Amino acid sequence: MTNTLHRFGSRDSLRDDYIIFAMAARGINDQGAPPKLQTFLRLALKHHPINVGNAVKGGIFRASKALTPLAHWRRREFIAPEEVVESIDTCTTVSAVFDDPANLEAFLTELRGADLGISINIAALTDEARTCCQRAGITRHSVEYSLGFHGDLNRLPDRHVLELSTMCGHGMVAHNLAKKMLDWVKEGRRDPRQAATYLAKFCTCGIYNTTRAIRVLEEARVGK
């Protein structure tokens, strides 16, 4: 989940963005990991995450593989979170996205008590993550800081596009699609929630923060 590390945005833009994920290390604690990963997600679901995902099988927002013209008006935009939990059958990475630190904190407290024995990471504002940990009685072990983008920055699009597209660090949310959704929202062809849902479907791991995406789209619509 290096894909959670380099989300573009100012401190303020990232204020409602907390991804917590669990994974086992190959050859160290991966034996019997799938049930622990399922427990992680089931505990997370008690605390109102806005997205959950299995990095191998996908998140709650998924593409439909057998649409018909009649289905367009009743498309299933997302699957039940329990389906994501049930899909864990191998040693994968699972994640939950929160838009409220209080919910993350409550989850952390419960997670600590569950003592799953697999690695847990939070990708978020580092001081906010630290505060959540401290309140849950956890001392952080390691930190990886995002130092941003370097190289030929002329190849990057504008800030609203980057804020939307970098929420999938695997690059599955194309800059052009983010730009298209921004334009469609400005033109009134789709509302921010619909646009955020389209974008979230391209994020394979289920780490796309639709709350933040809706906010970014709303701000961009009025030229903020």
Add this chain to the structure above:
Amino acid sequence: MHIDPRKCVACGNCLAVCPVSAIYIDPVIRRATVNLDECVECYACQNRMSKEDLNPTLVRTIRGFFKLLRIRFDPEPDVCPTSAFAPQQLAWPRSIRQAFSDPCVPHESTGVYGRGTEEVKTNDVTNRVGPGEVGFTVEFGRPAVGARFREVQAVTMALARIGATFEKNNPVTALMPDPTTGAINPEVLDEKVLSAIVEVKTPEAMLPAVLRTVEEVAATLNTVVSVGVAVRCDGDGENRVEKALAGEGYPVFRGKTNLGLGRLSNLDAQATTAGAAGPAGR
């Protein structure tokens, strides 16, 4: 990736979803076409777009009729109406594109999905970055620009020259016949991928030298590079590197925090690495 011209109706939906803009409408055949030199085989189009299986002739006729009347219709932007994608069999070295671009495919060298490396995410049990050390993740092509291994090699050779140690369990290191030189297998140098993560580890004192080297070489490349710096915290959850980075003007307000809740549990791992990692080593 190929697009079947018999099925494609040139709706243009797939153009926007391609992370590297490799899909275009060919003005001669009037069908969506993939620039195979730029395509990184990420399968975002094939795997992430929703699909219908409409009759192509019917759809072309309807589209043509609407066009004639200057009517703009509003199709769902994430749908391929005729399921026109046709994945090709990928042979070496092109197969490496998918391995480094499609997060649903595990890397052969490490067995890890996504970008193929656990980096600091499992540091609580692997001890990959220990006290007094700094781990660097230098990700080429991110965000969603793509990079060729020739560009990756420019940086890896520079890092090797200053004495950085490449992480063994990493897919890019696996492409180096001799990691002490940073040179990458020449067969793959022209292959383009969506992302390639180089991981090196150095003593803390080398932090400025590594960052300077990466920035200087990256400035000469035709791509972008995302840089991460990983450190181990002390018993109070503190580290000196954060302050040092902030002092150098780097943004350190966002990152990834390993909570240290993992522990060894595989029986064979306990037998071979008892005491080497985990919270006891903090």
